[in-house]
Amino acid sequence: MTKKQKNLLARILAGLAAFAAGMVLRLLPESGPWASWVSAGLFVGAWLLCGLEIAWKAVKNMGHGQVFDENFLMTLATVGAFALGDFSEGAAVMLFFQVGELFQSVAVERSRRSVAALMDLRPDEALVLRDGKPVSCDPEEVEAGDLLQVLPGQRIPVDGIVTQGSSSIDTAKITGESVPADVGPGDRVLSGCINISGVLTIRAESEYAASTVARILELMESATEGKSKTESLITRFARYYTPCVVVAAVVLALVPPCFDGGQFAKWITRALNFLVVSCPCALVISVPLSFFGGMGAVSRAGMIAKGGIALENLARADTAVFDKTGTLTTGELSVTQVLSQGMEQEKLLGLAAGAESASHHPIARAIVRAAGQVPEQVEDIREIPGRGIHAVVDGHEVYAGNQLLMEDNGFTPEMLEHGGTVVYLAVDGAYAGCILLADTVKPGAKQALAELSALGVRRTVMLTGDREAAAATVAGELGLTHWYSGLLPQDKVEKVRTLRQAGQFLIFVGDGVNDAPVLALADVGVAMGGVGSDAAVEAADLVLLKDDLRGLPRAVRIARKTMAVAKQNIAFALAVKFVVLALSVVGLASMWLAVFADVGVAVLAILNATRAGRERR
Numbered sequence: 001m002t003k004k005q006k007n008l009l010a011r012i013l014a015g016l017a018a019f020a021a022g023m024v025l026r027l028l029p030e031s032g033p034w035a036s037w038v039s040a041g042l043f044v045g046a047w048l049l050c051g052l053e054i055a056w057k058a059v060k061n062m063g064h065g066q067v068f069d070e071n072f073l074m075t076l077a078t079v080g081a082f083a084l085g086d087f088s089e090g091a092a093v094m095l096f097f098q099v100g101e102l103f104q105s106v107a108v109e110r111s112r113r114s115v116a117a118l119m120d121l122r123p124d125e126a127l128v129l130r131d132g133k134p135v136s137c138d139p140e141e142v143e144a145g146d147l148l149q150v151l152p153g154q155r156i157p158v159d160g161i162v163t164q165g166s167s168s169i170d171t172a173k174i175t176g177e178s179v180p181a182d183v184g185p186g187d188r189v190l191s192g193c194i195n196i197s198g199v200l201t202i203r204a205e206s207e208y209a210a211s212t213v214a215r216i217l218e219l220m221e222s223a224t225e226g227k228s229k230t231e232s233l234i235t236r237f238a239r240y241y242t243p244c245v246v247v248a249a250v251v252l253a254l255v256p257p258c259f260d261g262g263q264f265a266k267w268i269t270r271a272l273n274f275l276v277v278s279c280p281c282a283l284v285i286s287v288p289l290s291f292f293g294g295m296g297a298v299s300r301a302g303m304i305a306k307g308g309i310a311l312e313n314l315a316r317a318d319t320a321v322f323d324k325t326g327t328l329t330t331g332e333l334s335v336t337q338v339l340s341q342g343m344e345q346e347k348l349l350g351l352a353a354g355a356e357s358a359s360h361h362p363i364a365r366a367i368v369r370a371a372g373q374v375p376e377q378v379e380d381i382r383e384i385p386g387r388g389i390h391a392v393v394d395g396h397e398v399y400a401g402n403q404l405l406m407e408d409n410g411f412t413p414e415m416l417e418h419g420g421t422v423v424y425l426a427v428d429g430a431y432a433g434c435i436l437l438a439d440t441v442k443p444g445a446k447q448a449l450a451e452l453s454a455l456g457v458r459r460t461v462m463l464t465g466d467r468e469a470a471a472a473t474v475a476g477e478l479g480l481t482h483w484y485s486g487l488l489p490q491d492k493v494e495k496v497r498t499l500r501q502a503g504q505f506l507i508f509v510g511d512g513v514n515d516a517p518v519l520a521l522a523d524v525g526v527a528m529g530g531v532g533s534d535a536a537v538e539a540a541d542l543v544l545l546k547d548d549l550r551g552l553p554r555a556v557r558i559a560r561k562t563m564a565v566a567k568q569n570i571a572f573a574l575a576v577k578f579v580v581l582a583l584s585v586v587g588l589a590s591m592w593l594a595v596f597a598d599v600g601v602a603v604l605a606i607l608n609a610t611r612a613g614r615e616r617r
Contacts (some may be wrong), residue, residue, distance in 0.1 A: 008102050009165070014097050015049035018042045023088065044088035051078060052093035069242065069277045076246075077275040081591065084272075089591035093276055093598075099547065100599040103606050123191065123213070126157035129201070139191075139208045143560060150200045158191045158211040160202035167198035227298040245278035252585065266587070273584040276594040277577055284607035286569040293612035294562030301554050302546045313524045314559035319506035320449075320552075321459050321496060322480075323518075324464035326511045327528050328549070329439040329474060333362050333421060335370035339414075340433035348433050352425055354378045354393035355400045363421060364389075365439055378609050388423070399426040420470060438473065439466075444550040446478050451553035453479075455560075459504065461517075463492045492518050509552065526552060562612040569605040576601050 022042030025035045051074070058071035074097050081090030127134035129147040139157040142148065147163065150156050156169070166184040171193045180196055183189055189202060192213035208214055253271035257264045298305045305311055326329045338345040353371030354363035359382050368374060381391040383504035388401015389407065399409055406413045406424045411431045413424040420438030424431070447561040449460055464471050471485035484495055496518050499506055508515075508522035519525030519539040527540035527548060544551045580597035583589035589597075 007104050011049045012098050013476050014363050015046040018046040018184055019091055019095055040087045043091040046091040047094050050098040070281050073275050073279045074347055077272045080272045093595055096595050096599040100602045103603045123155035123157040140253055141206050142208055144204055144206050144290045150195045152197055153194055154196055156189050156191050156193050158208050159205045161186045161204050162200055164197050164201035167200050168196040170194040170196055188306045224464055241280060249274045261456055270587055273589050273591055273594040277580045277584055277597040279598045281602040284571050286609040287566050289609040290562055290566040290612045294558055297558045298555055303544045303551050303555055306541050311559040311562050314556055315563040316505045317524055318457060319459040319504040321461040321506055321508045322451055323510040323515055324462050326508055328445050329441055333366040333437045334439050334440045335366055337436040337437055343432050350375055351393045351398050352400050355391040355398045396427050441477055444548050448549035448553055449478055455553055455556050463487055465493055496521050565612045569608055573601050573605055
């Protein structure tokens with residue numbers, strides 16, 4: 001507990017002791033008139049311990065033009081109760097109101113900690129190597145290209161590439177991944193991650209302001225600003241609701257006695273009960289707390305939601321639209337199959353890798369990567385523009401390229417229906433087979449789409465600038481309901497606009513600069529792969545810090561639970577309050593029932609709101 005919470009708890013306990021002593025004196029048999037005076041003094045003492053702060057807040061707020069708030073309602077109700085001689089009821093209202101305030105404070109602090117855990121990412125220092133010696137400096141002084149030393153237990157200050165050393169790093173706060181990642185020379189590491197074991201030397205890719213941790217902190221600082229429509233509605237409701245109930249209470253206190261024989265005390269008591277019940281604490285606190293808890297759960301899962309509006313829209317989505325390259329697929333060509341004629345597949349792949357070994361083309365790199373080992377004797381490499389490559393590999397004459405290369409040199413390749421890329425091969429004057437390559441589906445993408453479908457996202461759509469055959473292959477593998485190929489960036493914008501006009505509430509998931517316009521247009525824009533593109537992250541409503549689509553259905557589950565909890569609190573609070581308000585008007589509700597309808601409902605709603613931050617996997 002914080003110091004402020006401990007002070008409040010001490011005042012509540014002291015007030016409770018005074019209240020209990022007053023009740024004992026009041027109930028003592030055959031006690032003299034002194035007992036009633038002492039008990040009244042104890043009740044006033046309990047009120048002063050718990051209510052003086054509330055009364056002072058009410059006065060200060062009135063000075064700032066904020067008259068009708070819960071502090072004003074509680075102060076007016078308890079002072080009115082004292083004026084009517086109901087000392088125990090007046091003290092009880094303020095005592096239990098402060099109990100509710102304590103519950104609220106503890107619940108908010110607990111939810112805030114889950115978000116604040118992400119805010120604790122900023123490294124304290126950076127060890128920059130100057131003439132081979134580590135010099136401590138502020139991370140903001142690091143420049144791109146600097147060599148940094150990161151000791152075990154330290155946070156990596158800026159994004160960089162490991163140049164020396166190997167270690168395991170804790171990436172949980174950045175990506176949500178609980179298993180440490182092993183890194184060595186050549187591996188990229190992100191700022192904010194914790195070096196666990198070995199000493200690392202890294203070369204800074206950028207200055208601190210452009211690093212992953214700085215971007216995350218910037219996003220988190222702005223995340224709480226975006227109120228959901230539900231939160232905004234409750235705020236507006238409280239703004240008009242509270243003055244209305246005060247006016248209604250005044251009318252209830254003054255008008256009915258004119259027709260009831262002037263029984264002002266009876267109707268003022270009912271009006272005071274009415275004021276206590278009408279306090280909107282349960283709504284004003286529990287609904288924002290629900291969204292705050294949801295945002296905390298999202299952050300623990302390695303994502304950032306830009307405010308409650310992002311969670312509310314995510315919970316309503318029924319259509320998910322995806323960019324293809326870099327989102328559903330890796331964006332890199334990989335060998336998917338080797339078809340050989342009269343030769344072992346491994347040997348054919350090795351010969352192709354030898355022929356392609358000098359090329360930097362993505363197709364060539366994919367073939368070399370698949371072969372693993374390139375033959376040592378590679379001679380007479382000759383690139384044939386628009387066709388392919390000719391080379392002599394381990395004494396074998398090799399042609400590797402497209403169908404035109406084969407036909408130009410008198411070879412007849414087999415015709416294949418393939419959504420990816422085909423590299424045909426001829427060896428020693430005869431057609432030898434082909435290698436099939438494709439942009440492979442990301443691990444976890446199929447599972448993510450299946451989970452979205454199970455959650456009721458009925459349409460999954462892929463938008464891509466790729467060819468129809470390639471798009472159809474990916475769509476078939478993933479089980480997408482619709483896909484559109486051959487699209488330019490402006491075509492993607494039009495497709496999303498058309499889907500929205502059809503009444504669909506949609507998520508768009510992308511990762512590149514050219515996705516930014518579509519991310520901004522969608523009901524929920526989701527940026528993939530951490531903080532890659534500045535434009536994409538700026539336009540997105542939800543950022544997946546880890547390049548894994550399985551975070552999206554998890555975010556949808558959290559968002560829906562958050563909305564369910566918020567709606568439960570609204571329905572419960574309004575139902576109880578309206579019932580007890582009606583009972584107060586007809587004189588069937590005591591001050592004790594009024595206290596329950598205010599503080600009791602608020603405490604129950606706050607406890608329910610904390611459920612939004614607990615995700616059940």
